[in-house]
Amino acid sequence: MKSLLALKPYFKRYRKTLIFGISTILISTGFQVIAPVLIRDAIDGLQADFTQNKLLEYAGMLLLVSALSGVFLYLTRRTIIDVSRHIEYDLRNDFLKHIQTLSLRYYQNTPTGDIMAHATNDISAVRMFVGPAVMYSSNTIFTFGIIFTLMLTIHPMLTLYALLPMPVMSFLVNRLGKILHKRYDAIQSHYSVLTAAAQEFISGIRVVKAYVREDYEDGKFDGLSKEYKDKNMAMAFIQALFMPSIMVLIGLSVIIVVWYGGLQVINETITLGEMTQFLIYLGMLIWPMIAIGWVVNIIQRAAASMARLQKIFDQVPEIQDDERTDTSITEIQGRITFEDVSFRYNPDDPIVLDSIALDIPAGSTVAIVGHTGVGKSTFANLIPRLYETTGGVVKIDGRDVSEIPLDVLRGSISYVMQESFLFSETIQNNIGYGVAEASLEEVEEAARVAQIDKDLKDFPEGFETILGERGITLSGGQKQRVSIARAVMRKPKILILDDALSAVDTHTEDDILKNLREVMKDCTGIIISHRISTVKNADHIIVLDEGKIKESGTHEDLIALYGQYAELHYKQLLAEEIEEME
Structure with missing residues (x-):
């Protein structure tokens, strides 16, 4: 029963209407109890010298009392049920x-x-x-x-x-x-x-x-x-x-x-x-x-x-603006710094990232590669502060991410995740989702960059085509490209692509990456992928293994190193050659 006390603020919000509704209950009840008094007098009067006119008079009073009681009963239901719905x-x-x-x-x-x-x-x-x-x-x-x-x-x-x-x-x-x-x-x-x-x-x-x-x-x-x-x-x-x-x-x-x-x-x-x-x-x-x-x-x-x-x-948001937040920060430029960052999901869980130190200049592109489960997505999740670090600090433009208002931080980042989620809306609304008002021309340009515009010609309604739940009417590659178009629409300062091209063929992938380089020149890019073809043109590439940076450098540097990156590169080249032979 104590739990219902939590409704007190809601009752206060509508207290005038509620008081009026409860008052009508009292008035309606008052009229209801008058009727038996009239019936009593009528019965006792019948044993005396009651006339027909007197009987009709009592009947009229009973009718009036019942009608008034009904009116206030209606007001009761009207007000209290309205309050409950509000x-x-x-x-x-x-x-x-x-x-x-x-x-x-x-x-x-x-x-x-x-x-x-x-x-x-x-x-x-x-x-x-x-x-x-x-x-x-x-x-x-x-x-x-x-x-x-x-x-x-x-x-x-x-x-x-x-x-x-x-x-x-x-x-x-x-x-x-x-x-x-x-x-x-x-x-x-x-x-x-x-x-x-x-x-x-x-x-x-x-x-x-x-x-x-x-x-x-x-x-x-x-x-x-x-x-x-x-x-x-x-x-x-x-x-x-x-x-x-x-x-x-x-x-x-x-x-x-x-x-x-x-x-x-x-x-x-x-x-x-x-x-x-x-x-x-x-x-x-x-x-x-x-x-x-x-x-x-x-x-x-x-x-x-x-x-x-x-x-x-009673669940307190783990991540929110607090006394550390500097509300004077209204925009970011895109420089990302990891200072000895460590992370684990729960205190008893194994460490996912271990002492990561990295500086990403604004406007540059950094690629992250590594085996499954080495912390690549976790690395990306720490940038928009979807999780708090266990140790160390993530900084944007030299400021701890906890000092940047969440709406400014996340509003400046476009994040295309591994699983492309689309709403049961039109394609146009899905692409323009992250923008308050998106014109059709802007949506079309974003679609061109993501190489989804040509596919839309096969849809009878074009951009007005309504997608099924979670975009079920699209293929995996199409969903990824719509998600990329949605990210591009925001014109972000930081763009994160987390294995966002895995379902796209290599030819289309090259076109998308070329388009992204043209329209996102001033944007800091984080590309996570298993494909060397996706990351080879990045300004800097890091190889994560067991939560640590094992290799770091350009594509050429890492090939010359003959390490994990080079091994992955040659395996993929061999796979492509075998595929071409078939």
Whole structure:
């Protein structure tokens, strides 16, 4: 329940509307309790000298009271449900803004399905608390408070008899509510697992089909679904106990009132009209009593969901602007310096980069080669500060990257990663993604540089062609070239190509690199590749091995060194010759 206190700022934001909505509940309840008074007077009047006109007068008053109660009930639903939707909207936006600030390390350790479950089910559960639960809780409190007072004025002892089952009801609500909270928390946790499994299956459907693993995946998902069903059935069992238990207690209360109240009418302690008024009031308490079980269920769900959400909101971004940040820095030139930089992903993990020292002049191009897993991508990730160094300092233009505002640093860098991610948007929007306003002419020029413009002629809609999820409608090479075009569009000060040409043929690769040299003359380039043809024209080449710089120099220097680079070069030459012979 404490987790729901985190919603306090959201309630404050809409407190005026919320107060108005709760006020309408009080007014609506006030009109509702007038009706039994009119019915009492009418019944008692019928035993006296009631006329037909008087009866019509009471009927008219009842109609007016019911209409006014209905109007304010409408205002109640209109305002409080509106507030719940606004808070849901704000909470979902705040959630998205927050997770965007979290570091890559968080995403590496958290399944996508888990995050999706938070963004959908958990927020919806909280919205149900903010809207229906608040509305019905307020209605229950006001209705019970007003009617209890009025029942006491009719006959105090009869009121006490009517409320005899209440302690038992309170015990049931408290006991079953705790069980519901635990079971709903377990359901939501498993829902995250189920969502992650479904997302992984759909994303990898081509692999599943290629390896004929449909039955295996079906069995695995069936197991997860069965577990999810069993958890829901366990909670449904507790929910099923709620209503019957409450209805039995309500029925018991009615029996007591009819018996004891009937005796009071016989003894003329109360009138028949008062007895009728009392029974109507008791009937008016039935829905709030029933609603208690439903509201407790909603509150327990919301508390569990908000606790899960709060765990994410409590995650402090590992990398953010802080007291070290110099806000006067508004641009960078592109000089990159690694001063004795070391890095490991977790304290217990093996070291990935070990004492890297390197100075890259602004406007120059440096290539990084090496076997898989030697730290090439990690090296690139440290430049835009996607991770913090374990030791040493990465500097841009002589300033520690932690001193440069993140939006300035990352806004000046274009990073084409190994896996080309494209959005389910038009090709034009994908290329222009990193620019606030991109004209078609600029997009076309970027496409020309990346050598994707010719391919677009085969698409019926050209630049307006909408790509499938993650660019599934494009080949691997086409996706890489669209990603390169997107990077070029930003006119960055630093361009990082992390194995970004691996799916492109060597002829097209040469054309792209030639175009890049022409349009990115003042840009610092970092090229990571396994192909010697990609890196041979770089101003400087370094060979990483076991997290350290093993070789360094120009293409010619490294060939003359007859080391790892030269070995890789001659192997690739031999492979090309064999391919040509075939």
